[in-house]
Amino acid sequence: SPIEFPGFPLIARQDIQTPINASLPNVTIFATGGTIASQGSSNTQTVGYSVGLGVQQLVDAVPEILNISNIKGYQISNVDSGSVNETISLKLAHMINEELAKDDVAGVVITHGTDTLEETAFFLESTVNSTKPVVCVGAMRPATALSADGPLNLLQAVTLAASPAGIGRGTMITLNDRIGSAFYTTKNNANSLDTFFSTEAGQLGFFINQVPYFYYAPSEPVGRVTFDISQVQDLAQVDILYSHQDMNPELFNASALLGAQGLVFAGVGAGGASRKASQAMEALYNATHIPIVASHRSSDGFVPSDPKDFTIASGFYNPQKARILLQLALTVGYSEEEIRAAFAKSYPIPA
Numbered sequence: 363s364p365i366e367f368p369g370f371p372l373i374a375r376q377d378i379q380t381p382i383n384a385s386l387p388n389v390t391i392f393a394t395g396g397t398i399a400s401q402g403s404s405n406t407q408t409v410g411y412s413v414g415l416g417v418q419q420l421v422d423a424v425p426e427i428l429n430i431s432n433i434k435g436y437q438i439s440n441v442d443s444g445s446v447n448e449t450i451s452l453k454l455a456h457m458i459n460e461e462l463a464k465d466d467v468a469g470v471v472i473t474h475g476t477d478t479l480e481e482t483a484f485f486l487e488s489t490v491n492s493t494k495p496v497v498c499v500g501a502m503r504p505a506t507a508l509s510a511d512g513p514l515n516l517l518q519a520v521t522l523a524a525s526p527a528g529i530g531r532g533t534m535i536t537l538n539d540r541i542g543s544a545f546y547t548t549k550n551n552a553n554s555l556d557t558f559f560s561t562e563a564g565q566l567g568f569f570i571n572q573v574p575y576f577y578y579a580p581s582e583p584v585g586r587v588t589f590d591i592s593q594v595q596d597l598a599q600v601d602i603l604y605s606h607q608d609m610n611p612e613l614f615n616a617s618a619l620l621g622a623q624g625l626v627f628a629g630v631g632a633g634g635a636s637r638k639a640s641q642a643m644e645a646l647y648n649a650t651h652i653p654i655v656a657s658h659r660s661s662d663g664f665v666p667s668d669p670k671d672f673t674i675a676s677g678f679y680n681p682q683k684a685r686i687l688l689q690l691a692l693t694v695g696y697s698e699e700e701i702r703a704a705f706a707k708s709y710p711i712p713a
């Protein structure tokens with residue numbers, strides 16, 4: 363049975379098991395909430411709706427799923443993804459590792475709000491210890507809307523999780539016919555159906571007639587760092603600070619005083635800050651030696667390393683993914699040099 367953690371604050375579990383057809387693969391769905399599980403007051407309401415549907419209702423909306431796989435479902439939470447927290451992420455990672463270790467489970471699907479889906483997907487990319495498909499999926503229109511996108515997205519996610527073509531590709535994000543890598547995929551638009559459109563390196567394949575096609579043979583992102591979280595029950599606190607004109611330099615000290623063990627800085631351009639903000643960061647670093655990772659506030663891009671700099675360059679990691687990598691590294695006790703090396707693994711260090 364799944365590992366239980368003390369203080370797990372979530373709703374009553376609504377576990378489901380569809381009838382078993384021995385000729386079909388088994389897929390386990392972990393439902394967490396989000397728009398895919400939301401209902402509006404009319405079929406034209408596409409903002410201001412609320413989460414309410416359970417995993418059983420998600421599966422019931424797409425009976426075609428049962429032609430593809432036998433489904434077991436766990437209700438992990440039922441929240442907007444802005445409220446997904448480390449308790450939920452850790453619970454997911456622990457349960458998924460346990461599930462994928464079973465010979466008769468082909469793959470897993472995580473239904474999730476799209477707003478922070480990339481964070482949970484990247485967390486799983488860093489902590490799941492199996493080559494079987496891990497597929498994160500959401501929707502941009504609530505289940506009650508005209509042309510709701512959730513049912514077809516869910517069918518595609520389950521199809522991919524059940525497919526041998528999905529093996530060895532790490533954690534994936536599927537939405538609107540596209541298959542993206544969790545390492546690189548980012549939500550690009552707050553509202554549009556195609557919000558997970560390609561970032562430069564993120565797109566792995568797509569669905570034609572609900573069959574997953576990949577552009578490439580299975581491969582791992584260069585520099586992926588993985589962590590054994592089997593004994594982990596809490597993550598280190600890491601805050602993200604957003605750079606802009608006239609940024610308040612006191613925010614760095616304030617974060618540290620409020621318990622941050624590491625900081626990520628969403629810099630202007632390739633990790634930049636105003637002179638005052640940079641001075642405040644450096645003073646904090648000299649006083650405490652807490653790691654400060656410089657990332658970018660632009661939706662895509664790269665922050666190069668400077669060996670002379672006290673900040674740690676995020677490389678290809680955007681602020682929200684850099685935060686998760688730093689949390690995991692601090693949680694398992696990496697030294698500052700090991701943290702620097704973990705970030706540097708994803709890009710070539712200039713000679």
Ligand SMILES: NC(=O)C[C@H](N)C(=O)O
Pocket residue numbers: 395396397398441442443444474475476477478500501502503
């Ligand atoms: N499209 C979505 O799923 C947005 C939703 N607010 C969320 O839970 O992230």
